[in-house]
Amino acid sequence: MEKLFESWKRRKLTLFGKACIIRTLAISKLVYTSSILCLPDSNFIKRIQRLIFNFIWEKTEIIKRNTLIGDIAKGGLSIVDIDCKLKSLKAAWIPRLLNSKGILFDILSNQCKKLNIDIHFLLKCSTTKTETLDSIKLPLFYKEIFCCFNECKRELHFEKRSPDDILQQPIWNNCNLVYKGNSVFFENWIKSGILYIKDLFDDEGNFRRLEHYANIINKSNWLCEYKILFQITKSIRRLYSFSNVNFINIQSVMSFNFPLGYYNLTGKSSNFFYKNLIEKKFCKPSSQLILRKEFEIYDEKSWKNIYECKIKDIKDKHVAEFSYKLLNNILCNNVYVSKWKKDISN
Incomplete structure (x- = not known):
């Protein structure tokens, strides 16, 4: 997995591209063996988590991990949480x-x-x-x-x-x-x-x-x-x-009774259990709490529409990444553009 991430780090991938690599190429290597073997120890899970988030940020982690694992329509990036993934395979x-x-x-x-x-x-x-x-x-x-x-x-x-x-x-x-x-x-x-x-x-x-x-x-x-x-x-x-x-x-x-509602177990796959585990673990973006007060957007449906229209439905992922960073306040803008020009207004 380390070699895989190193080879893809050389390419200028967006956050969404990196999330796709993690889902399709990295985690897929663990799915089959994890479904038939006992759960690994916590140190192994922490090591995999560290590799995943180092691949995403390369340096300092800017957004909470429990936010990134959520769906894009909720303000996340759909990054796979390895702990929830392994447990969902067992529950299935x-x-x-x-x-x-x-x-x-x-x-x-x-x-x-x-x-x-x-x-x-x-x-x-x-x-x-x-x-x-x-x-x-x-x-x-x-x-x-x-x-x-x-x-x-x-x-x-x-x-x-x-x-x-x-x-x-x-x-x-x-x-x-x-x-x-x-x-x-x-x-x-x-x-x-x-x-x-x-x-x-x-x-x-x-x-x-x-x-x-x-x-x-x-x-x-x-x-x-x-x-x-x-x-x-x-x-x-x-x-x-x-x-x-x-x-x-x-x-x-x-x-x-599950976090997503009351369901019959018949035909339920690991994906169903994974979504419920993520629902319990997910944290809303901290910037959303600030923006909702500033712009008085308190309705969850409105936030879902914002994330879908400005990020999820955008075909150009570079534009979608810009919108995602802007909504999470991790772009250099206004007073943050220059450290030496203190007269730039907010």
Whole structure:
């Protein structure tokens, strides 16, 4: 990749030309191997990111990286974010597993059944750390698949959910139910069939007493575990009444909430997951915040029209690059043209 960038640095490419080289020639070298191997370490990803942005700017980076990865219509350059790209390739395995129903699906299902859960339960969890899935004897590659898929989702806080929706959420590996900063995962409770928040409440909506769990498997720490569950559900018990818990039926779902909306997983590719990861990571251009106050342009549709008309739809990319730099205030103009003529007005 370094040799590739060095060879293209000799040519006078625009920012859009460099972005095209990164997408078509550089990142394409990593796509296949990344989709079938485990995620590389963070140092490798940082090194690739450094190579990409050194190729774009050559010297000092002028615009935020999290801005450049956005679509041109939002003020970015559509530069590929390697971290999001690799995670999207992993997340794209989930629709394949659910649609194939082949040997691989059966193997994963059998591993889950040992804990009295299924793949659909794992998909409802929100863990993004592979170590939280150590109790499920899966290879690291498949743990990464579920964690990367969870990173693509949009997890709503309980304050923004309805009581019925909360009752259908899993207790375990749930980012909204944390104890000392970490989600909980009690294997003995899971094997005993206590999986969802509704399992913690009786028909009248009250938190079940300790005596209800007398038949739980392995009671070595069950008293402490009960207190932890009581503690982490305190906030939702204050907010809502769960008197309709008896009417909640847990069903397997194929549709999930993503940053771009509520979508069914059927037929979704890595490109879909990549767009959702970018939506979570993207930062608006800092110059846009200044210009919107100066020219009183507060409507997002107006900004989209500006970026499309002045940059995206321009065929001459040198002109488009000039407009892009002008909108991002990185062109030498007015008082910035000369360091020695201080009388130039703004």
